[in-house]
Amino acid sequence: MFRFIAALAVFFLLLAGVAVSARAQSQAAPVSSAPRFLDLGVSGLFSAGVSSEPDSVTEVLQAGAHDPKGRGFTLQQVEMSLGGAVDPYLRGDVFLIFQLDRIGESHTEIEEAYLTTLSLPHGLQVKAGQYFTEFGRLNATHPHAWGFVDQPVVNSRMFGGDGLRNPGVRLSWLAPLPWFSEAMAGVQHPGGGTAASFLNTKENESFAGYEVRDRPVRSFADMLYALRWLNSWDLSQSATLNLGVSGLFGPNATGSGNRTEIYGLDAYLKWKPVVTERGFPFVSWQTEVMERRYEAGEDKVLLRDRGLYTQILWGFAPRWAAGLRYDWADGNDPRDPMRDRRRRVSPNVTCYPTEFSKLRLQVNVDRPEHLNKDVYGVWLQAEFLLGAHAAHAF
Numbered sequence: 090m091f092r093f094i095a096a097l098a099v100f101f102l103l104l105a106g107v108a109v110s111a112r113a114q115s116q117a118a119p120v121s122s123a124p125r126f127l128d129l130g131v132s133g134l135f136s137a138g139v140s141s142e143p144d145s146v147t148e149v150l151q152a153g154a155h156d157p158k159g160r161g162f163t164l165q166q167v168e169m170s171l172g173g174a175v176d177p178y179l180r181g182d183v184f185l186i187f188q189l190d191r192i193g194e195s196h197t198e199i200e201e202a203y204l205t206t207l208s209l210p211h212g213l214q215v216k217a218g219q220y221f222t223e224f225g226r227l228n229a230t231h232p233h234a235w236g237f238v239d240q241p242v243v244n245s246r247m248f249g250g251d252g253l254r255n256p257g258v259r260l261s262w263l264a265p266l267p268w269f270s271e272a273m274a275g276v277q278h279p280g281g282g283t284a285a286s287f288l289n290t291k292e293n294e295s296f297a298g299y300e301v302r303d304r305p306v307r308s309f310a311d312m313l314y315a316l317r318w319l320n321s322w323d324l325s326q327s328a329t330l331n332l333g334v335s336g337l338f339g340p341n342a343t344g345s346g347n348r349t350e351i352y353g354l355d356a357y358l359k360w361k362p363v364v365t366e367r368g369f370p371f372v373s374w375q376t377e378v379m380e381r382r383y384e385a386g387e388d389k390v391l392l393r394d395r396g397l398y399t400q401i402l403w404g405f406a407p408r409w410a411a412g413l414r415y416d417w418a419d420g421n422d423p424r425d426p427m428r429d430r431r432r433r434v435s436p437n438v439t440c441y442p443t444e445f446s447k448l449r450l451q452v453n454v455d456r457p458e459h460l461n462k463d464v465y466g467v468w469l470q471a472e473f474l475l476g477a478h479a480a481h482a483f
Contacts, residue, residue: 126173127171127172127173128170128171128172128173128476128477129169129170129171129476129477130169130170130474130475130476130477130478131167131168131169131170131474131475131476132167132168132170132233132472132473132474132475132478133166133167133168133472133473134155134164134165134166134167134168134232134233134470134471134472135162135163135164135165135470135471135472136157136162136163136165136238136468136469136470136471137157137161137162137163137468137469138157138160138161138163138466138467138468138469139160139466139467140159140160140464140465140466140467141463141464141465141466142460142464143159143160144158144159144160144191146460146464147159147160147464147466148191149426150426150455150457150464151239151466152240152242152245152246152250152427153239153240153244153245153250154188154249154250154251154252155188155232155239155240155250156238156239156240156250157238157239157466157468157470158191159191163191164188164189165188165232165470166186166187166188166232166233167186167187167188168184168185168186168187168200168231168232168233169184169185169187170182170183170184170185170477170478171183171184171185172477174207175204177207177208178206178207178208179204179205179206179207180204180205180206180207181202181203181204181205182201182202182203182205183199183201183202184199184200184201184202184231185197185198185199185200186198186199186200199219200219200231200254201218201219201220201221201254202218202219203216203217203218203219203220204216204217204218211262212262212263212264212265213260213261213262213263214260214261214262214263215258215259215260215261216258216259216261216275217257217258217259218256219254219255219256220254220257220259221252221253221254222253222254222255222275222277222313222315222337223259223273223275223315223317223335224248224253224315224317224335224337224351224353225333225335225353225355225377225379226331226333226355226357226375226377227240227241227244227377228244228248228252228253229252233472233474236373236375236400236402236410236412236414236439237400237412237414237435237437237449237451238435238437238449238451238468238470239435239451239453239468240252241377241398241414241416242396242398242416242417242418242431242433243377243379243396243397243398243416243417243418244377244398245427246381246394246396246418246420246427246428247285247286247351247379247381247394247396248285248286249282249283249284249285249286249289250285251282251283252283253283253284253285253286253337254283255277255278255279255280255281255283255284255313256277256278257275257276257277257278257312257313258275258276258277259273259274259275259276259315260273260274260275261273261274268320268321268322268323269319269320269321269322270318270319270320270321271318271319271320272317272318273315273316273317273318273319274314274315274316275314275315275316276312276313276314276315277312277313277315278306278312278313279306279311279312279313279339279340280306280342284313284339286337286341286349286351286381286383287313287339287340287341287342287349288304288306288339288340288341288342289301289342290302290303290304290342296341296342296343296383296385297383297385297392297420297422297425297428298425299343299344299385299386300343301341301342301343302342302343303342304340304342304345306340311339311340312339313337313338313339314337314338314339315335315336315337316335316336316337317333317334317335317336318333318334318335319331319332319333320332320333326363327360327361327362327363328358328359328360329358329359330356330357330358331355331356331357331358332354332355332356333353333354333355333356334352334353334354334355335351335352335353335354335355336350336351336352336353337349337350337351337352338350341383341384341385343384343385343386344384344385344386344387344389345387346389347383347384347385347386347389348384349381349382349383349384350381350382351379351380351381351382352379352380353377353378353379353380354377354378355375355376355377355378356374356375356376357373357374357375357376358373358374358375359371359372359373359374360372360373366407367407367408368404369404369405369406369407369408369409370403370404370405370406371402371403371404372401372402372403372404373401373402374399374400374401375399375400375401375402376397376398376399376400377397377398378395378396378397379395379396379397380393380394380395381393381394381395392420392428393420393421394418394419394420394428395418395419395420396416396417396418396419397416397417397418398414398415398416398417399414399415400412400413400414400415401413401414408440408441408442409438409439409440409441410438410439410441411436411437411438411439412435412436412437412438412439413434413435413436413437414433414434414435414437415432415433415434415435416431416432416433416434416435417431417432418430418431419431423458423459424459425459426457426459429457429458429459430457430458431455431456431457431458432455432456433453433454433455433456434453434454435451435452435453435454436451436452437449437450437451437452438450444474445473445474445475446471446472446473446474447470447471447472448469448470448471449468449469449470449471449472450467450468450469450470451467451468451469451470452465452466452467452468453465453466453467453468
């Protein structure tokens with residue numbers, strides 16, 4: 090009953106946002122016929138490296154879809170971004186991804202394609218289309234904006250290799266408070282390979298040994314619901330703190346009526362002096378903690394998984410930054426590579442010749458329980474940016 094009431098509440102909130110948008114547009118001046126300009130950008134992300142284990146093992150440990158996958162070279166992704174104002178009321182953004190797999194086959198996909206309102210009153214905004222779910226800090230961030238070569242272990246386990254993204258609609262509200270405070274409520278389709286903890290029914294796949302089966306969406310309560318509340322405070326002229334809490338609620342594919350819930354807490358602290366040279370020096374600390382509760386099988390066994398990553402980046406000189414990340418995850422199943430206890434330490438150093446390119450060297454020291462030994466990887470990453478590219482979120 091609680092889930093149903095929460096679903097109805099989100100539904101009516103979204104309807105209210107659309108209604109307010111329609112009323113605002115009906116009262117606005119006619120749309121200008123001036124030409125609209127399109128921002129176009131391309132980014133390329135490549136890596137080369139070695140691992141102490143063969144590629145068959147490395148591909149399992151490097152579970153992110155854009156992670157380096159083995160010895161030698163990896164085209165992590167080429168991303169084309171297109172965006173601009175549709176009219177005074179809407180902005181459109183499209184992100185297309187191109188990849189080469191380990192056997193040289195090309196893959197193209199629509200990563201994101203969505204509209205965002207520009208002129209709703211009272212701090213409201215609606216996003217609709219195919220988009221990354223705003224859960225925590227990293228899931229909605231594109232790989233070229235990451236501070237490390239690969240995706241954290243906990244994100245790969247909770248959201249799959251491609252991150253959590255699906256068609257849907259999201260309403261956000263910027264509260265009229267002395268500090269930044271934004272609440273978000275969204276509803277998205279719960280199925281497909283980009284909904285790993287929900288109605289993911291890829292052929293020949295299972296979850297924790299439980300068979301996954303096609304399960305149609307039978308009602309509005311079967312959709313995937315996302316909630317997020319983000320707050321930000323300026324601690325001083327040089328330091329800012331962000332704190333967020335997120336929740337996901339939806340069905341999964343291991344049994345009729347089975348549900349999945351994922352909860353998360355995230356923190357981000359950045360220090361930068363008032364006077365800088367091209368943004369340097371700086372120190373930033375970022376952490377996310379997550380827990381998943383997954384009802385599995387016809388007997389609805391409750392599987393609980395937990396994990397976190399914590400990372401620090403130090404911009405110690407213009408164009409140079411050093412980083413250190415610690416990953417931990419555990420699903421209490423020492424046999425399953427995606428639910429065993431896992432620890433990983435990743436130091437790196439990054440050089441930014443300009444804002445349009447970077448070179449990064451990273452070392453991974455991995456300790457997966459199912460292997461019961463350390464695994465070492467060394468990765469060199471290169472990136473270039475052409476044309477326009479969106480500003481990175483703070």
